[in-house]
Amino acid sequence: MASSTGSGVSSAVNAADDGDLAALAEAVGRRRNFAIISHPDAGKTTLTEKLLLYGGAIQQAGAVKAKGEQRKVTSDWMELEKQRGISITSTVLQFDYAGSTVNLLDTPGHQDFSEDTYRTLAAADNAVMLEDAAKGLEPQTRKLFEVCRMRRIPIFTFINKMDRPGREPLELLDEIESELDLACWPVNWPIGSGDRFRGVIDRRSREVVLFERAERGRQSEEKVLSVEEARSSGLVEPELLDAALEELELLEGAGAELDLELVHAGELSPVFFGSAMTNFGVRPFLDAFLELAQQPTPRQTSAGPVDPVAPGFSGFVFKLQANMDPRHRDRVAFVRVCSGRFEKDMAVQHARTGRTIRLSRPQKLFGQDREVVEDAYPGDVIGLNNPGMFAIGDTLYLGPKVEYEGIPCFSPEIFSWLRNPNPSAFKNFRKGVNELREEGAVQILYDTDESKRDPILAAVGQLQLEVVQYRLENEYGVQTRLEPLGFQVARWVSGGWPALESVGRIFNCKTVRDCWNRPVLLFKNEWNLNQLHEDHPDLELSAVAPVVSGVEPIAL
Ligand code: G4P
Numbered sequence: 001m002a003s004s005t006g007s008g009v010s011s012a013v014n015a016a017d018d019g020d021l022a023a024l025a026e027a028v029g030r031r032r033n034f035a036i037i038s039h040p041d042a043g044k045t046t047l048t049e050k051l052l053l054y055g056g057a058i059q060q061a062g063a064v065k066a067k068g069e070q071r072k073v074t075s076d077w078m079e080l081e082k083q084r085g086i087s088i089t090s091t092v093l094q095f096d097y098a099g100s101t102v103n104l105l106d107t108p109g110h111q112d113f114s115e116d117t118y119r120t121l122a123a124a125d126n127a128v129m130l131e132d133a134a135k136g137l138e139p140q141t142r143k144l145f146e147v148c149r150m151r152r153i154p155i156f157t158f159i160n161k162m163d164r165p166g167r168e169p170l171e172l173l174d175e176i177e178s179e180l181d182l183a184c185w186p187v188n189w190p191i192g193s194g195d196r197f198r199g200v201i202d203r204r205s206r207e208v209v210l211f212e213r214a215e216r217g218r219q220s221e222e223k224v225l226s227v228e229e230a231r232s233s234g235l236v237e238p239e240l241l242d243a244a245l246e247e248l249e250l251l252e253g254a255g256a257e258l259d260l261e262l263v264h265a266g267e268l269s270p271v272f273f274g275s276a277m278t279n280f281g282v283r284p285f286l287d288a289f290l291e292l293a294q295q296p297t298p299r300q301t302s303a304g305p306v307d308p309v310a311p312g313f314s315g316f317v318f319k320l321q322a323n324m325d326p327r328h329r330d331r332v333a334f335v336r337v338c339s340g341r342f343e344k345d346m347a348v349q350h351a352r353t354g355r356t357i358r359l360s361r362p363q364k365l366f367g368q369d370r371e372v373v374e375d376a377y378p379g380d381v382i383g384l385n386n387p388g389m390f391a392i393g394d395t396l397y398l399g400p401k402v403e404y405e406g407i408p409c410f411s412p413e414i415f416s417w418l419r420n421p422n423p424s425a426f427k428n429f430r431k432g433v434n435e436l437r438e439e440g441a442v443q444i445l446y447d448t449d450e451s452k453r454d455p456i457l458a459a460v461g462q463l464q465l466e467v468v469q470y471r472l473e474n475e476y477g478v479q480t481r482l483e484p485l486g487f488q489v490a491r492w493v494s495g496g497w498p499a500l501e502s503v504g505r506i507f508n509c510k511t512v513r514d515c516w517n518r519p520v521l522l523f524k525n526e527w528n529l530n531q532l533h534e535d536h537p538d539l540e541l542s543a544v545a546p547v548v549s550g551v552e553p554i555a556l
Contacts, residue, residue: 006125009402024341024377031379032293033103034156035120037145038130039138041505043160048093048104051445054286055102092334100290102221103379110404114143115410116319116458119392119440121147122407123318123336125379126293129157129269133166135176135195143334145180147410150544152266155182156289163275165194170247175272178512183268185258189248189290190273190343191278193239199236200273200281201227201244203251204258210235210318211280220285281345295316296379299338301402303397306339308378312399313340313348315382315391318407319440329441331384333390337395342376351395351403361394392440402503409545411490412443415522417483419454425478432476434555442468445512445520446554456512457482457491479512485510487522489529494540503536514545515553 002281013556020274038044079324080420105124107117121127127148129141148155159172166172167281173184188200191208199210199222208230212221223235227245228237270292274281306314347358363383366375376382384390393406420429437444442464445456459465465482472478487510493500500511500519508528509521521541523529 006236008214014442020341021309021311024311027298027341027377028321028379029310030099031296031377032103032125032126032290033105033124033296033379034128034289034293035105035117035124036128036130037105037121037141038147039132039135039140040160042130042132042135042138042141043055043276044130047128047158047160047282048106050276050279050282051102051104051201051286052093052095054283055097064223068332073477097286098290101379102290105381107119111484113382114140115440115443115464116148117144117295117339119154119407121151122539123316123334123381124153126154126156126289126298128289129155131157131159131172132346133159133169133172133273134164136167137179140147142180145182147404149180149182149266151206153266154266154294155245156285156293157184157269157426158276159190159271159273162190162197162273162281163192163195163278167536170192176269177273183256183262184270184271185256185263186251186271188249188272188284189244191236191244196237196240197275198240200284201248202284203248204533208241209281209284211278214436229375248406253289256293260377263292264297296338296377300405303400303402306402308339310339311333312397313342313346314338314395314397314399314404315342316396316404318523320386320390320392331386331388333386333394335382335384335396336479337376337380337382339378341410342382342488344372344374346398348396348398349401351397351401352391353389355389357389357396359384365531388438389392391438401492409462411444411458411543413463413490414458414459414462415445415485415487415490416457416459417454417485418457419481419483420478421481422479425497429472429478429480430556432472436468436471437553440473444515446515448513450509453556455483478481483520489523489525489526490519491522491523491529491541491543492545493519494546498537508532508533513554515555517543517554518545520545 001133036044093106095102105120107120129145148395169190176182176184186203188202189268190200192199192534199208201208206227208225208227210223210230225233230241231238259268263270272281272285296308298307315337317333318336321332344362345358345360346357350357362373364371373382395403421425436442443458457465457468469480469482472480497519508531509523512520512522514520
């Protein structure tokens with residue numbers, strides 16, 4: 001449990017000798033952290049399960065009793081998570097594989113909870129963009145891609161479902177390059193597709209990796225051969241192999257190189273082909289990903305970038321979750337470790353309040369399981385018990401004060417008054433609304449007319465609003481009514497109230513305040529927004545709320 005102590009901070013900084021720093025550097029060098037971005041149904045759950053299987057993580061976590069139940073047991077909580085959305089754990093899955101410690105930051109499956117995904121991406125060093133080979137780019141993937149681009153996160157592309165009839169690989173790459181303006185570098189190339197998908201050719205080693213279907217949930221049998229061996233093996237049709245080699249020649253002709261600097265700047269995407277369901281191409285992907293992905297990198301703070309291999313621990317809260325374990329009504333703050341070594345029982349500084357907090361029961365969460373962690377390193381995520389003291393974006397640190405860049409709010413698309421028909425329940429209503437806002441379950445806006453006190457819920461998806469209502473009823477005992485406002489677009493006014501006042505009266509939009517008392521304009525549609533751009537080209541608007549730090553938000 002996190003609790004306040006009176007102990008000073010300066011004495012708490014780790015005495016870091018060279019040996020400690022060398023061990024820290026080794027731990028950082030070994031870590032790779034990533035989140036998967038995809039449209040629902042592209043196969044994120046399936047790929048996650050296969051990756052866990054390779055990492056041996058499923059057995060390690062004790063989630064599986066018998067081998068044959070592997071898929072069933074792991075997918076159970078994932079499925080539940082999908083159905084219940086944010087009220088179920090969405091955590092980090094850690095496993096060791098081939099000398100690396102891999103942190104897979106899990107994100108909610110349903111697109112209505114993409115705000116959660118946005119925040120998780122703030123804690124990720126790499127992203128895997130998963131595409132269905134038959135569908136190519138889909139709306140949710142594009143949206144999440146934009147978030148990655150904004151943060152310049154390296155993007156690795158996995159083209160999934162190659163075992164089914166799909167679009168031409170070259171066409172899929174072309175789509176990514178032209179529509180996302182993201183250059184691609186296929187690390188491997190598929191041999192055949194649909195029921196004639198035989199394997200991939202590794203572009204750098206020229207090795208042919210052939211797969212044989214295995215029982216569901218098991219690792220597929222795989223053979224790594226030279227081109228000549230593959231040709232004489234009888235395991236692959238020569239015309240399929242030749243076609244794949246020809247296409248590879250075409251790619252080589254285009255002349256691009258696998259430039260790791262460009263990959264790490266988010267400008268060049270290594271691309272992989274496979275089928276998560278049949279387990280084709282997952283192992284080659286994982287191996288190359290771990291080789292090419294960036295290790296935890298320096299992160300921006302108010303005092304400049306902080307190196308992960310710095311002696312003092314620091315990290316930030318990127319996600320809050322209440323009632324992960326309904327039996328205990330607990331609240332957990334997820335902290336991404338950014339620098340130094342984190343140790344259990346550490347007394348750290350809380351940047352926003354200036355308080356000292358002893359972290360005596362930090363947890364590692366794995367699906368439904370938790371264990372107390374003794375230590376953690378940059379790139380890792382720890383869960384802290386949160387008796388209401390942590391907010392999203394908060395920095396914890398040792399040593400000289402640092403504050404990590406906050407996590408921006410993204411433009412909501414659904415707006416609704418939240419009415420409390422029962423005045424005697426107002427206290428609980430207020431508590432619930434404030435706590436769910438702190439948790440980031442929903443954004444809260446207020447009318448500029450202060451006599452209209454009811455909050456406006458602003459969300460990315462309808463389900464998000466329903467979960468808020470459900471939780472208010474179940475966790476706070478208040479029944480509420482939603483009254484939709486007919487708006488679909490929100491924009492923050494970059495220059496604040498003075499900028500807004502300087503343009504005079506604005507038509508076809510409603511002005512509201514966010515919880516930092518900043519003006520937000522709500523529009524019925526993009527057309528009305530464009531109209532405003534035309535009428536007032538100097539009024540700067542932003543789809544992303546600027547980050548605020550050091551001030552308390554307006555509570556209901
Ligand atoms: P999501 O988390 O991204 O929403 O996707 P999920 O893994 O749940 O996969 C969505 C559907 O696509 C599932 O089928 C899954 O089996 C299938 N799928 C995933 N990867 C592949 C693949 O590589 N090839 C093929 N052919 N299918 C794939 P479902 O019918 O919805 O569920 P289930 O009956 O298979 O459990």
